Structure formats: C-alpha cells, structure tokens
Amino acid sequence: MYDLCIYNARVMDPASGLDRTGAVTVKDGRIAGIGTDAQEAAVMIDAGGQVLSPGFLDIHTHEDGAPAAAERILPVQLAQCALRTGVTTLVTGNCGTSSPDVGEYERGLAETGVPVSSFMLIGNATLRRLAGLGSYDTASAAQIAEMCARCERELRRGAVGISFGLQYDPGTSYEEEKALWETAARHGRIVAVHMRWDYPEKARETLGEMLSLARETGARLEISHIAANLYGSLENGENVIAWADREIRASGCDISCDMYPYNVWATGLKSAVFDQGFGNFNFGVKDLEILTGKYAGQYCTEELFERLRKGGEEVQVACHNAMPPEDVEAAFRLPYCMLGSDSHMVRTPDGHLHGHPRGAGSPARLLGHFVRERKLLSLMEGLRKMTVLPAERFGLAGKGRLAEGADADLVVFDPDRIGERSRFGVDVCGIPPAGISAVVAGGQVKYRPLIF
Numbered sequence: 001m002y003d004l005c006i007y008n009a010r011v012m013d014p015a016s017g018l019d020r021t022g023a024v025t026v027k028d029g030r031i032a033g034i035g036t037d038a039q040e041a042a043v044m045i046d047a048g049g050q051v052l053s054p055g056f057l058d059i060h061t062h063e064d065g066a067p068a069a070a071e072r073i074l075p076v077q078l079a080q081c082a083l084r085t086g087v088t089t090l091v092t093g094n095c096g097t098s099s100p101d102v103g104e105y106e107r108g109l110a111e112t113g114v115p116v117s118s119f120m121l122i123g124n125a126t127l128r129r130l131a132g133l134g135s136y137d138t139a140s141a142a143q144i145a146e147m148c149a150r151c152e153r154e155l156r157r158g159a160v161g162i163s164f165g166l167q168y169d170p171g172t173s174y175e176e177e178k179a180l181w182e183t184a185a186r187h188g189r190i191v192a193v194h195m196r197w198d199y200p201e202k203a204r205e206t207l208g209e210m211l212s213l214a215r216e217t218g219a220r221l222e223i224s225h226i227a228a229n230l231y232g233s234l235e236n237g238e239n240v241i242a243w244a245d246r247e248i249r250a251s252g253c254d255i256s257c258d259m260y261p262y263n264v265w266a267t268g269l270k271s272a273v274f275d276q277g278f279g280n281f282n283f284g285v286k287d288l289e290i291l292t293g294k295y296a297g298q299y300c301t302e303e304l305f306e307r308l309r310k311g312g313e314e315v316q317v318a319c320h321n322a323m324p325p326e327d328v329e330a331a332f333r334l335p336y337c338m339l340g341s342d343s344h345m346v347r348t349p350d351g352h353l354h355g356h357p358r359g360a361g362s363p364a365r366l367l368g369h370f371v372r373e374r375k376l377l378s379l380m381e382g383l384r385k386m387t388v389l390p391a392e393r394f395g396l397a398g399k400g401r402l403a404e405g406a407d408a409d410l411v412v413f414d415p416d417r418i419g420e421r422s423r424f425g426v427d428v429c430g431i432p433p434a435g436i437s438a439v440v441a442g443g444q445v446k447y448r449p450l451i452f
C-alpha cells in the first residue's frame with residue numbers, strides 16, 4: 001500500500017524528457033514508482049489530465065538573518081506563500097546577506113516546521129560585518145583570512161555556496177572576492193553574485209570582473225538576476241544580453257544565471273544602490289514605488305525619498321521603468337538561465353506580507369505569461385528552469401526530478417490556466433496563483449485548494 005498516488009496526469013519530467021499520461025506513487029517521502037495506471041494508496045488524487053511535474057526550486061530568495069534569533073529563520077508564512085506557487089525547495093542568503101550560521105539556521109527551520117526544503121548560501125556582506133567591515137571599507141589581509149575561515153566552516157556545515165552583493169558593498173575588493181571564490185571552488189560550491197553595477201555604460205566592467213574571477217579561480221559562477229544588472233545596449237548598439245551570452249560562452253567557464261519573470265526590480269531604499277544619486281540611471285525618484293512600510297503603494301516624491309533615506313525603518317522600493325521587457329525575455333531564453341524570484345517580503349504588524357509580487361507568483365508567471373502567452377519557451381523548457389537545472393547546479397540530490405527514490409516533491413497544475421494573480425503594494429500573498437491544484441512536499445500533500 002502506498003502513501004499517495006496521483007493518477008490520470010500528464011507526467012512531465014525535464015530530467016528524463018518523459019511526457020506521457022500516467023501515475024506517480026509515493027511511499028515514505030520518496031517517489032516509489034512512475035507508471036501508467038493508478039495504484040492503491042492512502043491518498044488518491046485524480047489529476048484530471050493536468051500536468052504533474054517535480055516540485056519547483058526557487059534558487060534566489062532572501063531570508064537574510066534578522067538580529068533576533070526567533071526571526072532569523074524563514075518564517076512559516078513565507079514558505080507557505082512559496083508553496084502555493086508550486087515551490088518546494090528554496091535557496092536563501094542571496095545578494096551577500098544571510099544568517100551567519102547555517103547550523104542555527106537549519107535548527108530554526110526544523111523547530112518551526114517550515115513546509116518546504118530550504119538551503120542557505122553564506123553571504124559575503126554577513127562575513128564582512130562579522131569581520132568589522134562597513135559597506136565601503138576595504139578588507140585587510142587578516143580580515144580576508146578571517147572571512148575565508150568562517151566561509152570554510154559554513155561550507156563544511158552545509159551552506160550550498162557563497163553569495164555576494166557587490167552593488168551593496170562597494171568596498172569589496174578583487175583580492176577579497178578572489179580569496180572567497182577560491183574557498184568555494186575548493187568545495188565545488190556555487191558563487192552567486194549580484195554584480196557591481198547596473199547600467200549599460202558599465203556592462204563591460206560588470207561582466208568582465210566576473211569572467212576574470214571565474215577564469216582565475218575555476219569556481220562555479222551563478223550570476224544573480226542577470227537582466228537587472230545587464231540590459232540595454234552597448235556603445236556600439238549591440239544588445240547587452242546578446243553580448244554577455246557570447247562572452248560567457250567564449251570564456252569556457254562554468255557559469256549559469258537566474259532571473260525573475262518581471263521587468264520590475266526592487267531593493268532597499270537605504271541601500272548603496274542610491275548612494276551616487278540618479279545620474280547614471282534611466283529612471284528618477286518619481287519612478288520608485290514604495291512596497292513596504294506605512295507608505296506602501298505610494299510613489300516616491302523627492303521629499304519622501306530624502307526623508308525615508310535619513311531615518312526610520314528600511315523600506316523596499318520597486319522600479320517599473322528600468323529594465324526593458326525584451327531583455328528579461330532574452331535572459332529567459334538563455335539555456336543556462338534559471339528561475340530565481342528574488343523574493344524578499346516583509347511582515348506587516350497585522351500579519352500580511354508586503355513586497356514585490358515576484359515572491360508570490362514567479363513560477364506561475366513564467367509558465368502562464370512567458371510559456372503560454374508569449375510562447376518564449378516550450379512548457380518542458382520552462383519546467384526545466386525550475387526543476388532539474390537548478391537542482392543539479394546547486395548539487396541538491398533528490399530534488400527536481402521524477403525518478404524512483406527521488407524526494408516526493410510534486411506539483412499538479414493546469415497549463416492552460418496557470419498564472420500569477422498577485423499585485424504590487426498590497427498583501428502580495430493574499431491571492432494564490434491560478435491553475436495550481438496540488439503541491440506535495442516530502443511526500444505530504446501540503447496545498448490542495450478547492451478552487452484553483
């Protein structure tokens with residue numbers, strides 16, 4: 001007798017290329033079999049011809065280590081929001097900021113009963129703060145050695161790699177990067193980088209720094225939210241993404257990237273991104289929409305921007321007019337580009353989650369808007385970007401595939417209806433995506449809405 005059987009499904013597995021009508025059975029948290037007919041199980045789900053795929057991986061999220069230990073772990077609420085989008089595995093600690101201690105992080109997850117699998121990158125900014133460095137400070141040789149020792153310890157304890165947020169910590173030197181990249185390379189782990197600049201005039205320098213480090217250290221590079229940093233045109237008129245793709249392939253280095261399926265970015269209003277003013281950007285203060293805090297849903301004025309920069313709590317802002325939509329699409333067409341929501345939500349005093357809707361709708365938007373409506377990718381290719389590709393890239397054995405013995409993380413969805421329904425500036429997790437009818441994590445049915 002099996003624990004679970006999902007039958008009458010269009011079983012799609014990008015790892016094997018399988019795409020046929022059949023059934024998947026589950027026992028003790030693992031996939032027990034993939035066949036054509038239903039098997040007797042404690043829980044039976046008739047998929048009614050909908051797609052059954054491996055649970056989705058979101059390799060770019062933020063759970064960045066708040067000061068209080070109780071808040072340092074991914075809140076159950078955030079994980080539930082991810083789960084309702086079909087995400088069963090998260091990678092946190094991106095863009096340089098993480099919990100300082102992966103052991104403590106994992107204990108916290110286990111204690112709170114977070115319903116998804118979660119893996120952590122150790123953040124370079126976190127290491128820098130522990131070494132006493134501010135965002136503009138340059139590390140001494142002793143501080144670099146201290147950071148490398150701490151990084152080494154966290155990698156041994158199970159961190160899946162190291163992340164950098166170079167734009168947020170402009171003081172990060174090439175020497176510091178190189179030493180930490182080498183540490184990750186020795187362990188065969190990922191180096192995920194939010195690059196140093198985010199406008200076309202700096203594209204050559206931005207990517208050049210990455211390619212040089214990848215060549216020198218042999219580390220496995222993951223370029224974070226590629227089209228948020230590389231977009232627009234070079235001085236010769238060439239599209240930056242097309243140029244970057246050529247450079248990346250020519251380098252022969254081990255490089256992949258991630259992106260969220262929105263041409264709207266978001267970041268902290270007090271971050272170093274705005275330290276140089278707006279002279280380099282193709283947008284102004286008035287293009288920034290406030291996503292969190294008491295002004296959520298309002299656009300910035302000069303006065304409000306200055307006031308929020310100076311005092312009070314950090315707020316997140318979104319920019320709707322920076323990245324060209326065609327560059328986000330070009331990024332997703334790269335075969336080595338994976339889904340990464342860049343989700344970073346904040347809990348309001350009344351318990352809602354505010355932020356960019358990418359945290360509540362990225363997989364659904366990729367499959368609904370980019371695959372079905374825009375026909376940018378095949379359904380199988382869209383699924384590959386959030387299943388086997390990220391699982392292999394981050395070395396997450398058992399994730400991202402439908403195979404006997406693999407972790408029983410599964411999603412059932414209607415490819416004709418799947419789509420995001422979340423909006424900016426409000427309770428982003430209030431309305432789940434359309435078309436997702438069942439999500440299984442670790443062999444348990446965790447989400448099964450009556451109306452979907």
Ligand SMILES: [Zn+2]
Binds near residue numbers: 094165194224
């Ligand atoms: Zn980032």
